[in-house]
Amino acid sequence: xxxxxxxxxxxxxxxxxxxxxxxxxxxxxxxxxxxxxxxxxxxxxxxxxxxxxxxxxxxxxxxxxxxxxxxxxxxxxxxxxxxxxxxxxxxxxxxxxxxxxxxxxxxxxxxxxxxxxxxxxxxxxxxxxxxxxxxxxxxxxxxxxxxxxxxxxxxxxxxxxxxxxxxxxxxxxxxxxxxxxxxxxxxxxxxxxxxxxxxxxxxxxxxxxxxxxxxxxxxxxxxxxxxxxxxxxxxxxxxxxxxxxxxxxxxxxxxxxxxxxxxxx
Amino acid sequence: xxxxxxxxxxxxxxxxxxxxxxxxxxxxxxxxxxxxxxxxxxxxxxxxxxxxxxxxxxxxxxxxxxxxxxxxxxxxxxxxxxxxxxxxxxxxxxxxxxxxxxxxxxxxxxxxxxxxxxxxxxxxxxxxxxxxxxxxxxxxxxxxxxxxxxxxxxxxxxxxxxxxxxxxxxxxxxxxxxxxxxxxxxxxxxxxxxxxxxxxxxxxxxxxxxxxxxxxxxxxxxxxxxxxxxxxxxxxxxxxxxxxxxxxxxxxxxxxxxxxxxxxx
DNA sequence: ACTCGTTTATGTCATTTGACATAGCCGTGG
DNA sequence: CCACGGCTATGTCAAATGACATAAACGAGT
Numbered sequence: 001x002x003x004x005x006x007x008x009x010x011x012x013x014x015x016x017x018x019x020x021x022x023x024x025x026x027x028x029x030x031x032x033x034x035x036x037x038x039x040x041x042x043x044x045x046x047x048x049x050x051x052x053x054x055x056x057x058x059x060x061x062x063x064x065x066x067x068x069x070x071x072x073x074x075x076x077x078x079x080x081x082x083x084x085x086x087x088x089x090x091x092x093x094x095x096x097x098x099x100x101x102x103x104x105x106x107x108x109x110x111x112x113x114x115x116x117x118x119x120x121x122x123x124x125x126x127x128x129x130x131x132x133x134x135x136x137x138x139x140x141x142x143x144x145x146x147x148x149x150x151x152x153x154x155x156x157x158x159x160x161x162x163x164x165x166x167x168x169x170x171x172x173x174x175x176x177x178x179x180x181x182x183x184x185x186x187x188x189x190x191x192x193x194x195x196x197x198x199x200x201x202x203x204x205x206x207x208x209x210x211x212x213x214x215x216x217x218x219x220x221x222x223x224x225x226x227x228x229x230x231x232x233x234x235x236x237x238x239x240x241x242x243x244x245x246x247x248x249x250x251x252x253x254x255x256x257x258x259x260x261x262x263x264x265x
Numbered sequence: 266x267x268x269x270x271x272x273x274x275x276x277x278x279x280x281x282x283x284x285x286x287x288x289x290x291x292x293x294x295x296x297x298x299x300x301x302x303x304x305x306x307x308x309x310x311x312x313x314x315x316x317x318x319x320x321x322x323x324x325x326x327x328x329x330x331x332x333x334x335x336x337x338x339x340x341x342x343x344x345x346x347x348x349x350x351x352x353x354x355x356x357x358x359x360x361x362x363x364x365x366x367x368x369x370x371x372x373x374x375x376x377x378x379x380x381x382x383x384x385x386x387x388x389x390x391x392x393x394x395x396x397x398x399x400x401x402x403x404x405x406x407x408x409x410x411x412x413x414x415x416x417x418x419x420x421x422x423x424x425x426x427x428x429x430x431x432x433x434x435x436x437x438x439x440x441x442x443x444x445x446x447x448x449x450x451x452x453x454x455x456x457x458x459x460x461x462x463x464x465x466x467x468x469x470x471x472x473x474x475x476x477x478x479x480x481x482x483x484x485x486x487x488x489x490x491x492x493x494x495x496x497x498x499x500x501x502x503x504x505x506x507x508x509x510x511x512x513x514x515x516x517x518x519x520x521x522x523x524x525x526x527x528x529x530x
Numbered sequence: 531a532c533t534c535g536t537t538t539a540t541g542t543c544a545t546t547t548g549a550c551a552t553a554g555c556c557g558t559g560g
Numbered sequence: 561c562c563a564c565g566g567c568t569a570t571g572t573c574a575a576a577t578g579a580c581a582t583a584a585a586c587g588a589g590t
Contacts, residue, residue, distance in 0.1 A: 087518050105413070109417050141403035151420065152416065155419060159349060159379070162426060166479030167356075213431070214431030
């Protein structure tokens, strides 16, 4: 866990498992700018196959690594963290999940979660039992297509992170992550852009950043301060502010083409 | 490119684009131990949708980063390397592809290859034009299922690599990669196991290892030597030999459950 | 307002890893 | 057989990053 001693991870806040069944027509993903909503026929299918919604408070663990992977979900609202734990306690945060993302697909095949998932903010999820989800996907070509699409995107994200960990020095690495998060926030419509600057209000601790970037906690702290003083990225505990997006984009070689509209299920 | 100066990448050997149409019943993947072959109905579909085979000599680039992603392929024989280049020449090898793996799916959506692919050994590929492949997948639920399965596996592999880069020190990192490659070799039946030891005969340069693990070339070299002297991993230019699999498995915390039989297309 | 645990911050020092320079090696092609 | 280019190896030194210790800030709960 962030290179050296450390605390055990998420933990405060109460579990909150409200089971709701809001109709899909009121789905909060409906008119997110970067997402394409399913058509009415699809909505009906989804409504028939999903098992309901679930709300999770910030800090709560949603799926535990090693648990049976009998359900998947789409993120309706909120931001979550996906990570892998090694036996000795080291933790690698593998990706951050935004509204519209599909979580838990891997375990639908392996039977067991290869990673854990924790809510970074209060979160609402649309749940599917594993079997019903696979039904959906194999019965409806459009869903198959969309799931493959989402998988390909997730793969792409992981590859970008891999490049960051393998090739970027600490400073560039942190800047990359900040930018990546903000871009996803922009796309998802949860990060407002004001002129050349943007802000994503998601609380992420420096320890979590460290565990995502493979840096020590201390070094992460110092790098964050350096970026702040340089006026490039202001990453406080409560969110990320980038005063000049184009600057940071240039620094990390951001490819603006990389943000096509995403389907969701 | 492996942290500092360096050569430009692959390059020797002649391009060799034989277009064959061996029937699927003689497909070399047919009776690989770790793969499940498609049934006869599937075979017919595949035969109708694929555009033929292609042979590529060791060292040749198969797909260029940035090229139009108008085709995908399944690896029939051989081992390839998938990597991303940054503008300034840094290179991150993102994964190594084995027989049965599907390559090029990402670009089927984005239109443009986000990564390059180079053959590490002489290689045979089963080609699909993008459109025909997507037809296949959306028309036949079984194929959709298999493609999603393969995507999920690829994601899993990338996550493991991410853990290695983020959390493992050089030595463990190299050992991890060696083991991962050998395990895939075992599964695919291209690496013989003799008692407690196994050997994978795939030529990978230290520069390529360095670019996969995010280490400098020099440090990679030293780490390889250390592992060799310790009798744990003998990674010569021509292949990887692990004298005691269980030792290395213990060192990197290998999960033996993680090798289910793979479908292919 | 106080207390406690978590998070952020800072100083000092140790270690890992990278950079540079150079030499030997090995296969390929003339 | 030799020459060349890429790969591997080794020494020395520099830089980036990690470890440890400690303190200040912050937030939730009493």
